[in-house]
Amino acid sequence: MELKEIVMEQLRTVYDPELGINVVDLGLIYDLRVNDGIVSIVMTLTTPGCPLHDSIVGGVKRALTHLKGIKDVDVQITWNPPWTPARMSEGALKQLGFL
Amino acid sequence: MFPSTQRTYETNIRLPLSFILFGVVAFVASEAILLFSGTSLVQGAFRIPAVWGAIHLAVLGWALMVAMGAMYQLVPVVFLTPIWNETLGFVQFFITTLGVLALSISFLLEMKFVFFAGLLLTLGFVLFFLQMVMTLKNQPIKNMMTLFVSTALFCLLLTVFLGMALSFHFFSGSEIADHLLMLKTHLLFGLTGWFTLLIIGFSYKMVPMFSLAHGFSMTLARYVYTIYVGGLAITFFSFLTNHSTLFTGGMGLLFLGFSLFSYHITTILRKRVKKKLDRPFLFALFAIAIALCLHAIAFLFAVVGNTASFGVMIYGYLFGWIILSIIGYLYKIVPFLWWTHRYSKKIGKENVPTLKQMINEKWIVFSFGLFLVSLIGVILALVISNLPLFYIAQSGMIAFSLLLAGTIISVLWK
Numbered sequence: 001m002e003l004k005e006i007v008m009e010q011l012r013t014v015y016d017p018e019l020g021i022n023v024v025d026l027g028l029i030y031d032l033r034v035n036d037g038i039v040s041i042v043m044t045l046t047t048p049g050c051p052l053h054d055s056i057v058g059g060v061k062r063a064l065t066h067l068k069g070i071k072d073v074d075v076q077i078t079w080n081p082p083w084t085p086a087r088m089s090e091g092a093l094k095q096l097g098f099l
Numbered sequence: 100m101f102p103s104t105q106r107t108y109e110t111n112i113r114l115p116l117s118f119i120l121f122g123v124v125a126f127v128a129s130e131a132i133l134l135f136s137g138t139s140l141v142q143g144a145f146r147i148p149a150v151w152g153a154i155h156l157a158v159l160g161w162a163l164m165v166a167m168g169a170m171y172q173l174v175p176v177v178f179l180t181p182i183w184n185e186t187l188g189f190v191q192f193f194i195t196t197l198g199v200l201a202l203s204i205s206f207l208l209e210m211k212f213v214f215f216a217g218l219l220l221t222l223g224f225v226l227f228f229l230q231m232v233m234t235l236k237n238q239p240i241k242n243m244m245t246l247f248v249s250t251a252l253f254c255l256l257l258t259v260f261l262g263m264a265l266s267f268h269f270f271s272g273s274e275i276a277d278h279l280l281m282l283k284t285h286l287l288f289g290l291t292g293w294f295t296l297l298i299i300g301f302s303y304k305m306v307p308m309f310s311l312a313h314g315f316s317m318t319l320a321r322y323v324y325t326i327y328v329g330g331l332a333i334t335f336f337s338f339l340t341n342h343s344t345l346f347t348g349g350m351g352l353l354f355l356g357f358s359l360f361s362y363h364i365t366t367i368l369r370k371r372v373k374k375k376l377d378r379p380f381l382f383a384l385f386a387i388a389i390a391l392c393l394h395a396i397a398f399l400f401a402v403v404g405n406t407a408s409f410g411v412m413i414y415g416y417l418f419g420w421i422i423l424s425i426i427g428y429l430y431k432i433v434p435f436l437w438w439t440h441r442y443s444k445k446i447g448k449e450n451v452p453t454l455k456q457m458i459n460e461k462w463i464v465f466s467f468g469l470f471l472v473s474l475i476g477v478i479l480a481l482v483i484s485n486l487p488l489f490y491i492a493q494s495g496m497i498a499f500s501l502l503l504a505g506t507i508i509s510v511l512w513k
Contacts, residue, residue, distance in 0.1 A: 056446070058443065058447065061447070
């Protein structure tokens with residue numbers, strides 16, 4: 001498995017505590033790059049000013065920093081484009097009773 | 100490719116929690132005092148010092164303190180701007196707490212001290228007003244929610260000054276202006292101006308946030324604001340001119356504005372992704388339905404000229420709308436605050452509970468049932484002047500307040 005895939009898999013352990021769904025299935029990860037052990041993530045949250053901002057961003061960093069081959073993790077939050085439910089996985093939509 | 104931001108707006112949780120915990124204790128105390136005022140209440144004697152003491156403890160000590168605590172947490176979330184000065188927040192908490200206690204005790208023991216207690220309380224409110232104005236001033240882009248909350252704050256300030264003038268009447272024995280006019284305006288701006296506009300404003304953020312609603316229109320909010328604030332202004336002028344048709348018009352506009360708000364909320368909920376909503380949030384939504392009914396009844400009473408029932412209406416409005424909304428959102432806010440304190444740094448490292456797991460939903464459902472049955476019982480007892488029913492229902496309300504306190508405190512052990 002490539003390091004990028006390992007990182008993405010690890011991000012599935014980071015949950016939004018309000019919804020109980022991980023950040024990958026919620027579609028919060030917009031961009032993920034791994035170069036020379038440095039992970040760069042551009043992600044969003046379900047609403048601007050989300051009160052769980054620090055918790056989720058910190059959780060993403062903590063989940064990755066201990067991985068073998070990872071030297072540093074940079075997480076950038078963006079509101080553009082804004083998150084929409086269309087980014088959610090089928091499993092996540094089912095969990096919320098939408099499907 | 101993606102414009103990014105690293106700004107965060109978290110408030111020190113000790114600040115909102117201090118307000119909330121004091122509020123919960125004040126709620127239990129106010130309900131207990133109301134029980135002992137049963138004889139007067141069922142005879143329709145609301146304007147007696149013991150009832151004022153209990154009501155001010157419930158409105159200021161409980162509803163207002165919790166609302167202020169919630170604002171310290173929600174304003175940064177809703178308006179994307181940090182609290183202006185957290186230290187001032189703690190100073191304001193200390194002064195306001197002393198003021199609320201002094202005011203409630205003065206009502207119960209010596210009316211002349213109400214004025215001095217009111218001065219202390221006014222200082223606390225002015226500091227809160229300053230804090231919020233300075234915080235909102237820093238908001239980068241103003242929106243409809245800013246307008247609702249700013250107007251609510253303005254109404255709070257008017258309510259406080261009117262309350263001070265009323266307490267001066269008791270202190271000096273002379274009237275600055277017509278006492279009844281000031282009392283009615285104090286109630287109007289306090290309940291519908293401050294609390295309702297505040298809850299409406301925050302609902303526009305909380306409802307989409309808790310239901311995960313996206314792609315809805317906010318256009319209706321402008322009309323809700325214009326019509327509701329118009330209703331407030333016309334009702335105020337009806338008090339000034341003692342004009343019953345104007346009063347009916349004001350009540351009609353308030354009903355229309357609130358109906359539009361209720362409809363707007365249903366349109367937002369139709370766009371939600373989260374189909375199964377959390378119970379506490381459902382209670383806050385239920386409170387909107389209660390308030391809609393009460394606005395309709397108030398309008399009908401105004402049409403037929405029944406102003407004698409407004410005392411019971413105000414009680415229903417306070418408990419069924421304002422306090423129930425606060426309870427609903429409180430059951431969401433407290434687990435969040437404690438979760439942030441206990442688990443925020445553990446997410447990503449180990450399994451952490453979800454916010455839903457922080458609070459016992461079964462107890463919440465039971466407590467909601469108890470609250471509703473007790474509320475209906477108290478209102479019925481007041482309407483038919485039945486003292487035994489009042490004692491039973493009010494005891495239920497005390498049991499509810501203890502259950503609420505227990506549920507909130509149990510979160511702090513998670």
